[in-house]
Amino acid sequence: MFLGAETYRSPRVVESGELTDRGLAGVRRGRFGTPMAYRSTDIEHLHKSLAAQDRIRRAGRTPNGHALWTTAERAVLKKWFPDYIAMKMRLPERSMPAIRGQCHLMGLSTPKPAWTAADRARLKRLFPTVSKDELIAAFPGRTWTSLQVSGYQMGLKRWRKPYVKTSHPVIDDVREACRAKGHFMPDLDVYAGTGKYFSKLAQRRKKHDFRKVDKAVKALGGTLTIEWCNDDSA
Numbered sequence: 743m744f745l746g747a748e749t750y751r752s753p754r755v756v757e758s759g760e761l762t763d764r765g766l767a768g769v770r771r772g773r774f775g776t777p778m779a780y781r782s783t784d785i786e787h788l789h790k791s792l793a794a795q796d797r798i799r800r801a802g803r804t805p806n807g808h809a810l811w812t813t814a815e816r817a818v819l820k821k822w823f824p825d826y827i828a829m830k831m832r833l834p835e836r837s838m839p840a841i842r843g844q845c846h847l848m849g850l851s852t853p854k855p856a857w858t859a860a861d862r863a864r865l866k867r868l869f870p871t872v873s874k875d876e877l878i879a880a881f882p883g884r885t886w887t888s889l890q891v892s893g894y895q896m897g898l899k900r901w902r903k904p905y906v907k908t909s910h911p912v913i914d915d916v917r918e919a920c921r922a923k924g925h926f927m928p929d930l931d932v933y934a935g936t937g938k939y940f941s942k943l944a945q946r947r948k949k950h951d952f953r954k955v956d957k958a959v960k961a962l963g964g965t966l967t968i969e970w971c972n973d974d975s976a
Contacts, residue, residue: 809835811844823850855883857892869893871901899924910950912966916940919962934961 794805802810815833819841822828829841836844845851861881868880869889878886893900905917917940920930927941934940934957952966959966 808840816844816848819845819848819850824852854888862892862896865889865893866896866898869896869898869900912952912955913950916955916958916962919964920958923962930958930961934958 798804798810804810815836818832819829822832823845826838826841830836830838833841864880868877872880874886877889878884881889905914905921907914908917916930917927920927920940925933928938930936930940931938934954936954936957939951939954940958956966
């Protein structure tokens with residue numbers, strides 16, 4: 743049984759294993775309603791906790807030296823929520839993390855609009871291709887973090903910049919096909935069984951291992967072919 747701090751205002755005494763009339767009304771009950779005596783260690787810990795609360799209340803500060811929140815300060819938070827800038831201007835002695843933490847303890851939160859079927863369809867269409875600013879503008883009232891979380895939960899992937907061109911067009915085509923499928927170079931090495939060829943060395947090599955290139959092409963669902971050009975002038 744937990745003895746809440748609100749029930750006590752000062753340390754209590756115990757007589758014959760039960761709290762006296764100056765303590766909690768009634769007797770501690772067991773699982774089947776039978777009276778149980780409080781252990782001396784429980785009462786000792788309770789006394790220490792209540793004594794610490796009394797010291798904090800009298801001093802007006804926490805053990806870390808921070809001033810306790812007053813009723814007037816909480817009223818400011820409740821009035822100006824969720825405008826944290828306005829709260830900070832009216833409570834200059836409070837840090838922004840402290841203001842946010844106190845708002846959380848008070849149960850203040852910004853209402854989040856529910857996702858409708860139309861919103862999800864629009865997010866599915868725009869998420870992979872449009873820029874960050876365009877995506878935020880398309881969903882007023884939602885943050886970038888909220889859009890990212892919702893998109894990833896739906897299994898969507900953001901468009902990535904093309905890879906830097908190498909000196910070999912075959913390697914460039916393989917890398918571009920991998921990017922278009924939403925994979926990375928380490929993923930391609932795993933799928934093709936090429937060690938770390940594409941993830942670390944392919945773009946730096948002057949001579950390429952076309953056996954590994956062929957494995958990568960097949961892993962991406964393609965085929966590597968050679969086309970000979972007929973030289974009529976020969």
